[in-house]
Each structure stands twice: as structure tokens, then as C-alpha cells.
Amino acid sequence: MDHNYFPYGFLIWMFIKFLADKSKEGPEIDAQRELDLPEHEMKIKYLSNGRSLNVTAFRYYLNMLDLEVATNITDETIETAAYKRYQLINKLDYEEEWPIATRDVKAASEYLLDRWLYMTSLN
Numbered sequence: 001m002d003h004n005y006f007p008y009g010f011l012i013w014m015f016i017k018f019l020a021d022k023s024k025e026g027p028e029i030d031a032q033r034e035l036d037l038p039e040h041e042m043k044i045k046y047l048s049n050g051r052s053l054n055v056t057a058f059r060y061y062l063n064m065l066d067l068e069v070a071t072n073i074t075d076e077t078i079e080t081a082a083y084k085r086y087q088l089i090n091k092l093d094y095e096e097e098w099p100i101a102t103r104d105v106k107a108a109s110e111y112l113l114d115r116w117l118y119m120t121s122l123n
Helices: 006-035 057-064 075-086 102-121
Strands: 046-048 051-053
Touching (some): 057 102, 075 102
Antiparallel strands (some): 046 051
């Protein structure tokens, strides 16, 4: 008994070709759409835990921990500000109408501590 495997191989090849063509289409279309924007309309998108920000992450985190007006920021002031903010967890952020979660405060604390360590190591 002689079996002809050509139809099975052809079907598998067509399926793989279909998947390869689908994966090529998506990113190229999105990239082309971004390139079609005029240069003055292109903006950097700042994100924090799924939330789109209107300002840089640094400014957003300083504001979240109430450190924008601080004159001397150290690792201790960052940790103290994060602890104070933890006490207000799940209170509503009235500007954005979005509750601030523990992960937001942790992200702010870690980001600012990392940035503080980087800046102090430059000196």
C-alpha cells in the first residue's frame, strides 16, 4: 500500500505560510501609522502601571509622594514620603478619579530611590 503524503504536507505548509503572513502584517501597519504622523504631533507616551500620564514619570512620582516642593531629597525622605502615602492607600486621586494602589506607591518609591542612587553615584 502506497500512501501519498503530498496533500498533508501541502496543508501544513499553507497553514504555516498563513501564520507567517499574519504576523508580518500587524507591526508593519502600526509602524507605518506612527510614521505617517507629522513630526510636531509625535509625542512620548509616559505610562505607569497601565495609566497614561500627562507628565514624565519622574514628575508624576514626585507629585504622588508629595516631594515636588522638597528642597533636599535623600533616600530617607523618599522612604518617609512613601510610608506616609501608604497610609492613604486607596484614597481617590481626585484629578484622575483613579484610586492610588500599593503598587503605584511601590513603583514611585523604587523609581525615585533608583534615580537618587544613580544621581548620587555620579558625584
